[in-house]
Amino acid sequence: MPISTPAPANEAGLIQLCQDLQEMTLAQVAESLGQAVPPNLMGNKGWVGQLLELALGATAGNEAAPDFQHLGIELKTIPVNSKGQPIETTYVTTAPLLNVGHFTWHASPVYKKLQCVLWVPIYSEKSMTPGERVIGNSVLWRPSFDEAEILQSDWEELMDMICLGQLEKISAGQGEYLHIRPKGANKHSLTWGIDAQGNKIKTLPRGFYLRTQLTRQILQGVI
DNA sequence: GATTGATCATGC
């Protein structure tokens, strides 16, 4: 019988839940929740994240809200190698490309999302099937002063370029912790942006991503 | 090996 995990009442409960899941394989977690394990992630890239949402009692669904609304905590799974280092960058949110003039860092979706994040590392060698992957030591993170400063300056630099219509000049190479890359169904999906003359143009949707440099630091830092 | 651009599924 599928077990639906109730939402933890507080931070301590959530952390306890994570510790209970530690060292379990995803197949074990899936089984206890009555979930099927896909043979691979190629047609199902979000499976790991959604399994963990279920296992930790996150507020389900596709709402534009933190996973644990009452706690203000965002859940993110992140694939790591045998050394516990992140393999991939982490998607944060879509970058606004239009009407961006009035945004400030502290009012930005990026800032809000990163205020409090529960990182759940998943030991995921490339050769491992989804079911073989193992849950690691979760970290409840809030940006340190230094981290927040760098994130803010990265964000401001990138948003300035969007405002100035330099969308096409933004490369994924910019930003120390935060960078921008395409985020769409494919290269043919388009949204509205502005060019250097302020004209509306069709362009690729972009998203903010966290570099592994930052996430590696988070996962290895003192809890 | 890290980086950067492209892509998969699902719901509304």
Add this chain to the structure above:
DNA sequence: GCATGATCAATC
């Protein structure tokens, strides 16, 4: 199309 959840894969 955009929000949720991310990883794939070619190239540097």
